[in-house]
Amino acid sequence: xxxxxxxxxxxxxxxxxxxxxxxxxxxxxxxxxxxxxxxxxxxxxxxxxxxxxxxxxxxxxxxxxxxxxxxxxxxxxxxxxxxxxxxxxxxxxxxxxxxxxxxxxxxxxxxxxxxxxxxxxxxxxxxxxxxxxxxxxxxxxxxxxxxxxxxxxxxxxxxxxxxxxxxxxxxxxxxxxxxxxxxxxxxxxxxxxxxxxxxxxxxxxxxxxxxxxxxxxxxxxxxxxxxxxxxxxxxxxxxxxxxxxxxxxxxxxxxxxxxxxxxxxxxxxxxxxxxxxxxxxxxxxxxxxxxxxxxxxxxxxxxxxxxxxxxxxxxxxxxxxxxxxxxxxxxxxxxxxxxxxxxxxxxxxxxxxxxxxxxxxxxxxxxxx
Amino acid sequence: xxxxxxxxxxxxxxxxxxxxxxxxxxxxxxxxxxxxxxxxxxxxxxxxxxxxxxxxxxxxxxxxxxxxxxxxxxxxxxxxxxxxxxxxxxxxxxxxxxxxxxxxxxxxxxxxxxxxxxxxxxxxxxxxxxxxxxxxxxxxxxxxxxxxxxxxxxxxxxxxxxxxxxxxxxxxxxxxxxxxxxxxxxxxxxxxxxxxxxxxxxxxxxxxxxxxxxxxxxxxxxxxxxxxxxxxxxxxxxxxxxxxxxxxxxxxxxxxxxxxxxxxxxxxxxxxxxxxxxxxxxxxxxxxxxxxxxxxxxxxxxxxxxxxxxxxxxxxxxxxxxxxxxxxxxxxxxxxxxxxxxxxxxxxxxxxxxxxxxxxxxxxxxxxx
Numbered sequence: 025x026x027x028x029x030x031x032x033x034x035x036x037x038x039x040x041x042x043x044x045x046x047x048x049x050x051x052x053x054x055x056x057x058x059x060x061x062x063x064x065x066x067x068x069x070x071x072x073x074x075x076x077x078x079x080x081x082x083x084x085x086x087x088x089x090x091x092x093x094x095x096x097x098x099x100x101x102x103x104x105x106x107x108x109x110x111x112x113x114x115x116x117x118x119x120x121x122x123x124x125x126x127x128x129x130x131x132x133x134x135x136x137x138x139x140x141x142x143x144x145x146x147x148x149x150x151x152x153x154x155x156x157x158x159x160x161x162x163x164x165x166x167x168x169x170x171x172x173x174x175x176x177x178x179x180x181x182x183x184x185x186x187x188x189x190x191x192x193x194x195x196x197x198x199x200x201x202x203x204x205x206x207x208x209x210x211x212x213x214x215x216x217x218x219x220x221x222x223x224x225x226x227x228x229x230x231x232x233x234x235x236x237x238x239x240x241x242x243x244x245x246x247x248x249x250x251x252x253x254x255x256x257x258x259x260x261x262x263x264x265x266x267x268x269x270x271x272x273x274x275x276x277x278x279x280x281x282x283x284x285x286x287x288x289x290x291x292x293x294x295x296x297x298x299x300x301x302x303x304x305x306x307x308x309x310x311x312x313x314x315x316x317x318x319x320x321x322x323x324x325x326x327x328x329x330x331x332x333x334x335x336x337x338x339x340x341x342x343x344x345x346x347x348x349x350x351x352x353x354x355x356x357x358x359x360x361x362x363x364x365x366x367x368x369x370x371x372x373x374x375x376x377x378x379x380x381x382x383x384x385x386x387x388x389x390x391x392x393x
Numbered sequence: 394x395x396x397x398x399x400x401x402x403x404x405x406x407x408x409x410x411x412x413x414x415x416x417x418x419x420x421x422x423x424x425x426x427x428x429x430x431x432x433x434x435x436x437x438x439x440x441x442x443x444x445x446x447x448x449x450x451x452x453x454x455x456x457x458x459x460x461x462x463x464x465x466x467x468x469x470x471x472x473x474x475x476x477x478x479x480x481x482x483x484x485x486x487x488x489x490x491x492x493x494x495x496x497x498x499x500x501x502x503x504x505x506x507x508x509x510x511x512x513x514x515x516x517x518x519x520x521x522x523x524x525x526x527x528x529x530x531x532x533x534x535x536x537x538x539x540x541x542x543x544x545x546x547x548x549x550x551x552x553x554x555x556x557x558x559x560x561x562x563x564x565x566x567x568x569x570x571x572x573x574x575x576x577x578x579x580x581x582x583x584x585x586x587x588x589x590x591x592x593x594x595x596x597x598x599x600x601x602x603x604x605x606x607x608x609x610x611x612x613x614x615x616x617x618x619x620x621x622x623x624x625x626x627x628x629x630x631x632x633x634x635x636x637x638x639x640x641x642x643x644x645x646x647x648x649x650x651x652x653x654x655x656x657x658x659x660x661x662x663x664x665x666x667x668x669x670x671x672x673x674x675x676x677x678x679x680x681x682x683x684x685x686x687x688x689x690x691x692x693x694x695x696x697x698x699x700x701x702x703x704x705x706x707x708x709x710x711x712x713x714x715x716x717x718x719x720x721x722x723x724x725x726x727x728x729x730x731x732x733x734x735x736x737x738x739x740x741x742x743x744x745x746x747x748x749x750x751x752x753x754x755x756x757x758x759x760x761x762x
Contacts, residue, residue, distance in 0.1 A: 061560065161431060218560075222700060242701075331611050334675070335703070353722040355722075392528075
């Protein structure tokens with residue numbers, strides 16, 4: 025029953041710290057998504073858990089046993105890399121049966137297992153094809169099937185849905201989770217797609233430049249991002265520079281650029297401190313006319329309208345020159361609002377988060393790498 | 394600022410027909426996206442327009458002139474593709490000015506347009522960096538700048554953001570549209586990312602198996618797709634098979650697995666009494682409530698609930714065994730339902746899309762191949 029624990033794991037490539045003091049724990053049968061952009065260290069993390077790379081510092085525990093010195097093939101873990109390495113001279117079925125057969129499973133059982141996972145990845149009808157007869161996306165699905173059939177209980181998946189068509193990716197991701205849960209796998213799934221991570225992960229680990237940014241349930245990471253980077257990387261967020269004007273038990277008043285005031289629920293900063301206030305785009309409402317005296321009403325000009333399908337996004341340049349975006353569900357679409365219109369935007373003081381102003385400025389905090 | 398016409402384009406690779414009679418006009422100054430599943434012919438189409446691929450039959454016209462046999466360099470097009478192709482030994486400035494240099498434009502005359510381009514793309518601070526020192530987004534912006542400084546007014550974008558991380562891609566796509574509009578270019582953009590197509594395009598072309606399925610503005614294709622495949626491919630949709638039981642004026646009643654639905658006929662095709670039909674509805678229009686609503690309400694059980702940040706996705710099973718996906722915005726709030734809950738699912742008549750039952754069957758009509 026695979027559980028996993030990393031203690032102060034650091035991995036260097038020359039002067040670069042690909043992993044920097046990583047600590048976390050994954051429970052047996054848990055589905056963890058590791059979320060980060062290119063160069064964040066997520067593949068290195070997976071390869072270190074798989075035993076392909078050795079950490080320079082720290083320990084990797086699998087099932088409570090220290091695994092630093094355990095060879096990759098003895099870890100009861102299967103690593104499915106992003107670049108699928110299939111045996112070119114074997115059919116799809118033979119490729120998928122290879123693992124079970126190598127472990128001494130009988131032919132009939134191996135074939136049954138292989139066909140079951142091939143069905144899952146929608147390739148049961150191509151079981152007799154050779155890899156070179158398949159598209160890149162299909163080959164990736166075969167590689168995934170091979171990992172699923174291998175018999176190992178700890179699955180290490182590197183962008184397993186990355187090369188697939190969007191439609192297929194949406195369909196497969198829920199099934200992948202379902203299968204993992206039904207078969208009792210513990211899964212570490214690396215992705216740069218935040219929606220994928222939130223939909224299938226029991227927990228999410230956000231990585232940036234080799235450092236762990238946040239670790240928690242999707243709900244927690246989305247609603248209580250601990251850093252500006254996480255608030256930006258997961259979801260769609262407005263960030264405004266501000267100075268704390270005053271504070272009380274109920275909250276604080278913030279001064280935006282050009283002296284516009286807004287109120288927030290947070291009261292953890294001292295007056296005159298420089299901060300960043302973050303507001304989710306879906307928590308900003310937009311109206312053509314100024315409404316009553318609701319708090320945090322700012323006016324400005326609509327500079328762009330982006331239709332996103334289930335949401336419409338309005339970008340408003342408010343009077344101090346800052347931009348505030350509002351995302352409105354299509355059911356409540358404001359068809360009367362167009363580019364160039366003068367509008368009001370507002371948000372609830374409770375739907376804001378306040379962060380210390382980053383030493384290197386806001387933009388350095390938003391960069392992924 | 395050219396107008397492009399494709400007339401009767403055909404192209405086959407052996408037995409595979411990539412283009413099966415394509416007629417399409419791209420208007421002067423238009424931002425047009427082409428979407429479709431892998432292998433639908435979208436890349437072949439844009440490459441035929443660029444002059445990289447010779448069609449077997451049909452013509453390409455730019456501003457009325459037949460250019461079908463002209464090579465790419467004589468068509469006045471800027472072509473940007475997914476694999477970023479910059480000269481590794483040249484810095485950003487030299488890469489961007491390369492096109493003007495080879496055309497023999499003297500350095501002083503080059504400077505103005507290059508600097509303007511670098512400014513528009515926010516690349517000024519990177520001018521002396523080499524490609525390997527740039528992020529993926531900055532590299533692709535350099536490639537786009539290079540394509541444009543050659544003076545082309547037709548920009549062909551072949552998955553230009555496909556290799557980039559999701560977050561970078563979202564930011565760049567808006568910049569790309571703004572650039573095209575500010576410079577008055579005509580742009581043709583091939584993408585597999587439907588959110589990208591919906592948010593930046595004036596019109597979208599949906600392709601499948603070498604043919605054009607439907608062309609129209611994003612909002613129209615999303616809210617009122619004429620073809621069932623468009624409903625499937627752009628955004629998400631629930632599909633049900635039913636039988637028309639009654640029609641009167643602009644409304645009709647449909648029997649779905651023993652339950653009644655009242656729909657408003659908005660499309661051109663209305664099923665006749667006694668005929669089988671397909672009903673589609675986008676998940677964000679499926680309403681889930683704890684109390685019954687007036688009309689089109691079924692008792693259901695919530696079988697799955699997943700949090701995706703700005704929304705909840707619920708899978709529900711109605712009493713008539715129909716399974717539906719519902720997507721509910723939850724700006725700042727908590728989920729109202731959990732798996733196992735009893736609830737009421739309402740399918741508002743004005744949001745139902747009606748189609749005749751496809752001759753080849755529903756599954757085949759929706760299949761991506």
